Amino acid sequence: MRIPIALQLGLLVLVTSLVGLAVISIATWENNYRFVTGVKSQGLVLTASLKAGQIASDLQLIQATCTTVATRLLIQNALKRFYGGNNTDANWTNAITDLDSALGSRGYAALYQTIIYSRNGAGNSDGLVNVTSAVGRAISLPYTYANGSAVALGDPGLGYPPALYPNITYTFSDGVDPQNATTNETSAKAFPNFPLNSSSVLLLGPLHVNASFSLLSFTLPIINNTSNTDILGYATFIASASSLQSTLENRDYIDNTGLVLLVGPADQSNLFLGGSLPTVGESNYNDTALEDELATYVFLPSVIPGQVDRHSQYRQSSTSFALKSYPEVLNILAHPKSTSNHVTSSLDTKNEQGCDVAIGVARPPTDAVDWVVIMEETHSQAFAPVAKLRKIVLACVFGTAGFIALVVFPLAHYCITPIRKLKSATEKAIQPAPQDPHASTDSVNNSGFANGHGAHPQIDRVNGFFVTLKNAIYGRWRTPQDPDSEDGQRPFRVPLKVKQSKHFITDELTELTSTFNEMSDELMVQYTRLEERVVERTRELEISKRAAETANESKTLFIANISHELKTPLNGILGMCAVCMGEDDLSRIKKSLKVVYKSGDLLLNLLNDLLTFSKNELEQAIRLDEKEFSLSDIKSQILTIFDKQVREGRVNFSVDFFGAPNVAADTLCRDNLSEKQPIVPISSPAGPPGTGRLSDMVLWGDHHRILQILINLVSNSLKFTPEGGRVEVRIRCLGDYESPRDNSAKVSFESRHGSGFRERTPSFKSRETELTTFTSDHSRGREPAVNYRTLEFSFEVEDTGPGIPAHLQPKVFDPFMQGDLGLNRKYGGTGLGLSISSQLSRLMKGTINLESTIGSGTTFTVKIPLKFVKEMAPSTRSSSLAGSRPQSYVLLSDDPNSRPATGNSQSGKSAETKDLQPRLVGLSHSFFATARPRSQSQPPSTTTVSGVTNAADTQFQAGNTTGTPSSPPSEKGSRIRVLVAEDNVVNQEVVLRMLKLEDIYDVTLAKDGQEAYDIVKAAMTEGGNNFDLILMDIQMPNVDGIQSTRLIREIGYSAPIVALSAFAEESNIKDCMDSGMNMFLPKPIRRPALKQMLKRFATIEEEE
Known part of the structure; x- marks a missing residue:
């Protein structure tokens, strides 16, 4: 996807500006949003709280008026005389007159009708006294007689509204009535779950007479004035509910969609009875019991002209609804707040009809009813200030962004003019434009500048306009040319310089133009050499390709060969086991088991070689264990190890020492090193002056690794040397060791053929390795003194085998490399011995090379620097020959018929051979280990x-x-x-x-x-x-x-x-x-x- 840089700059400035505006807008929005919603919530809460308090005050006023009437002396005296047995009309005359006067008084609460009931069910069950005021008789109830005539309040029967009077039932117990010893103790209930007692208050209603007038009733106990606990009876008073209704309908300071609603229980008692009582404290939550309780509107919700009726379903059916359908009503009943009216609010909720509303909810502080006052308005009106704020913020943000976009993009287009010029010059270099016959000759670049100007400034000023016009007219109708040439290559031309206009400010773009012009000059120089380098790299790639193909072929052959090497002993094991299972002759079974044992031993050695080489490749298993040793130990161990193999193969095998030559002899020896001349060892070969005989030298190094290298080389020579051939091992001291100038001991594996040396590049690892750090990390043991003399020793292994072809000599030290890689090869093995030897010599800062001639044999030469410690004293030599060294319990051969050699062997071998006998171990660590010197009386601990x-x-x-x-x-x-x-x-x-x-x-x-x-x-x-x-x-x-x-x-x-x-x-x-x-x-x-x-x-x- 290509995006112009001008657009990128404009977008960068625009995005940066928008980020700043967004931060400010978000902060403004968050602050004002909280403020606006907080103000609205407080308004709803305040309105709901005031309405709830006013309703509670009206109810308390009506209840107080009814209580005052119930405490009149004439009424209480009449009740006392009634319980004394006087139930005549004369007993109630004064009480009726007193009640009529009380009901007829126009106080704060208008009472219209009352009925007095006995405390124990004595007398008339419909009431002992019933009185209706004159004003009340003029009230028509909202129902009619069967004949259609209206029912007035106070009429016999229906004139006493059943919905406003309780159905009192009495229950007699075995106890004695404390007021009258002649009767049993009695308890009264207005409803099955609402008992009447000295503190009970029952509110029934309201009964809606018309849209603006309603009645309600209070049922209170008549308490004896002389006692706080004596109940004389029960009185039900019918009063006007106009004050409650007017409180709900008052719309002062309420928004045009606001409604004040009063929700109460659907039960006639206006209370949630039974197990679903509203929560009183903050910890007694009662969600489950209240969720399915039914509620209803105490007064019908008003209809606001011009507004959607949010309670139309309830208005049509006048049915009750579950509390869970109005979440905030349920919340205030189940989770009351700690405020006086338990007031709360929510700006984003739903009512029982599912409309989005914002409400404030409060509970009137009275125990007579479980009502909830709701201040409700639409969600849109509650969030109208928030919506207005959102529009203002968005208008500011996008208006500012639009203005910035109008200004920034033209400026960015102007500012990148130098970049466009550079682009144009580069395009001309990559795809030169065809010659335009209509173009002016002045446009031809004769001055070295990309736009062709600058050679003749006066002509440019005169003809500049016309040239531009021609190019604009004819350039529009040019046919695009194929950018590719006939030979399929894209033409290229070194980019020409870009003319720089006058400028007062130097910035990155002007510097870039200058750098581009300098680059153009440099490209002109480099491009002339490019073709030559391409040809050279192509030749190198071809060589690498052939090398990769050769390596792939070698890998395939190696897999085939190693499969053969591994499966050959496995075939012997499985085959001889099958033979043993079918044999009965014990001698034949033993012979078969010997074959199985030797095959298993061969298979184990092959696997050990493969595993060891894998570890050495990661440089994790090679460690140097440097200590004092003598060259005579190496000689004796080499002779002992290969004694049996030499005798069986009838090969002439010898290990000889050669002393350090003098200056002249040293020069002659080094000059004629590649010539095949017989070397006659001197009788007592000695080292450089001050070191003594080679056999008596005590050196510092890892003789285990040196033995491992020599064993690999000698084994390789014995394998290829025919019967009657010769294998010689020559150990010579070349003199003082001269370290490389860079002190890094770079090792190169060289193969010598004829009279010259050549260096080879291996395929698996670089043979030139900095060994300073490598050796310090992989060598351990005791460090010698700093002033020890360092000598260079040469270990030569020469055989009379078939020799190595010249084309294979550079590869003999590669892993898995063998002289005959085909499937018809004559000699076995994994091809890892020489590779491991090269790794070890490199580890010891030495070199390894070979000299081979077809038909004459091969000579491997290993040169290793070793530190000269001291010369072995004559007494030490004699004591060591006498057997002061401990026995080394080692195994010289895995052949079960061969005896392990010990240091006390009395064979005819030399003293050096008896002194040290080797212990063969695996290739992953030291190939040999000598026993620790100790006294004969002290046995070895391990x-x-x-x-x-x-x-x-x-x-x-x-x-x-x-x-x-x-x-x-x-x-x-x-x-x-x-x-x-x-x-x-x-x-x-x-x-x-x-x-x-x-x-x-x-x-x-x-x-x-x-x-x-x-x-x-x-x-x-x-x-x-x-x-x-x-x-x-x-x-x-x-x-x-x-x-x-x-x-x-x-x-x-x-x-x-x-x-x-x-x-x-x-x-x-x-x-x-x-x-x-x-x-x-x-x-x-x-x-x-x-x-x-x-x-x-x-x-x-x-x-x-």
Whole structure:
């Protein structure tokens, strides 16, 4: 979506102005809205409260007048004589005269008729005395006799309106009447749920005689003047309700749609009786009981001329309505406010007919009735000031916005004129306009400016108008040209300069124009070089494409090869297992199981290589463990490791030292390094002056990693060297190490062919890596002294194999790279050995390269800087040869028929070979680990058997293990008691059977760590029946092996505990040793490793 910048600027100013106006308008609106609605609410509340108070005053006045008449002495004396037995007419004569005079007086409340009832039902049930004033006899009631004649107030029968008189019923109890001992105690009720007593007041009506006149009645007890509790009878007075009606019809200070309404219960008693009483306090809410109660208008709502009748439905049927249909009436009855009249208001509600109204509601402060006064007007009139305010605010906002829009957009259009000029110049550069035959020749750009002006100012001023007119006329009818050329490419021209007009103010636009002109000059220079760069990049992309295709092909071949490598041993395992299941000959079964064992071992090694390389790629598993070591250790271990493989392959294998050359020899050696000349080692090769013999040098570095590199290179050479061939390992000192100038030790993997070197770019990672930070993060151990001398050592591995083709030499260090990647390849393997070697050499700030000739062989050279610590003293050498070093319980071969070599071997090997025997471990950490020096009297606290990753020496100390290995039994394993804590049933069976092969049968099983702890604790409690050895799995339910070991050590168990786990990582081994274990045995468990462990702790003789 394209939006012009002028429109954007205009919209920005307009939106900013509107935001400011909106803030002010909202604040004004909110303030005035609250003020207007507050004033209206207060008006409604005030009107409703005044009307309610006036109605309550009128009712109290009528009630007070009736009470005054009821307390006259003549009436009370007549009632007393009546209860004394005098029921003659003469007894009531004075009382009737007194009542007639009281009713005939024109006071504040006009009384028209009265009837006096006895307190206990004695006498006439229609009343003892009934009196109608002369004025009352002239009142015609709103109903007629059967013959159609009018009924006047006071006429016999219907002249006493039934709607205004109660139907008093009497109930006699067993008690004695306190006024008359000869009669029983009596209680009276006007209605079934309205008892009459000394404090009761009953208001009935009003009875609407006509539209302007109504009658109501009060029924009051006649209290003896001499007592506050003695009831002499009950009197019903009919009075005028004109004062109430006039109060409701008075419209002073009421809006033209306002109505004053009076709502009361539909019950005749004007009270909500039973369980639906109105709430008196604020906490006694009674919503549910009052929702379905019926209410009615006490007086019919008035009809305002010219206004919609909001109560037409009620007026037509005169039926009552439920309180819930008028929410505010229900609210004031169920939730009264704390004010005197419980007054409240709502400007947005509905009446019983569903009309939108604004009301003020109040309850008259009287107990005689449950009436509600409503001041009601239409919602539109109540919000008329708010609507007017809204119109004013909106008119101001949008009027101002319109004015700003009219002013801002033309100004924005004028202000962006320089931008339009820049746009025009850019368009001419991207899409040059066709030559216009009608255009003036003056418009041709001959001056370097985009608009063609500036070369001849005088001509421009004269012809400017005509040129503009021509362009406007003919330009309108030009046919748009195709922006693309015939060859499909869009034409491009370097944008020309834009002429700057005179200006007094410098702003961003003028600076942009200047910058644009400078850019035009620079583009002219850069555009000339663009084509050459495009051609160069196209060539690079083509090379990258071919490399990607080659990598994809290599990946496909690798997947096929690695599938073959993995499935080949798996096929041997499954096939030989099937053969075993069908064989009965024990010797054949054993041979088949040997094949299964070797296939499983091969499969395990393949998986370890793949997992190790994956970790090394993330640089998470490689760690340096630098410490003191000697080159003689490396030589002896290399010879020992490959002794069996060399003998089986009939390959001539040697490891030799070569001393540091003098200056002249060093120069000659380095110049002729690529030539194939026989190198004759001297009898006592020595290092540079001040270092001594190479075999006696004590160096500082990670000899485990150096061994790992050499083992990978030697293994690779032995694999490709034919029978009768030769593999030589040469260790030489090249002299003092010169660090790179940038102190970052950039490593480049070089392959040498013929007489030259060339650097290669690997496909999986950059081989030039800054190792300063990397090495510090991945090396650990004790740091040597700062002033130690750094020497550069070369480790060469030369073979007489088939050699590596020249086109494959730059790729040999790539992961998964092999000389024969096809499916018909001759040699197996994963292709990770050389890649791991390159990673390790790079980690140690070294380099690795190769020199190979087809048919002659290959030479790998690893150069690593190492710090010279000291020269081994003669006494140290003799003591080490004499066996002062401890035995290293390691596994030299996984072949079950081979015996593990120890430091005390009495073979004919050299002293160096007997001194140090290697321990083969996995590739994920150090490839080897030597035993910690100690005295012969002190047994090692921890030992890691073959196949497992060794941690640093400091991590092999079981810090919290206080016990020592149990003494070996006198017989071969028969007295050894072993506890195996293992949750897997298959693993339990494997351990049991392997222990039986070693003649150990007293084995107890525990399915988790908690059970193992309980068994050991019980055995220690019994005494004399402790376990000699515990094999503890690490991952078990309930309590794991580490926690169980801690618990067992806490109760005082001191015999060896050996960890069993398939997770042979350094962190896991450290956790096991820290918990109190003595050895770590990895899964899958191998019998030679198990034998070594038992020999260490139980002196089990190994089979030959």
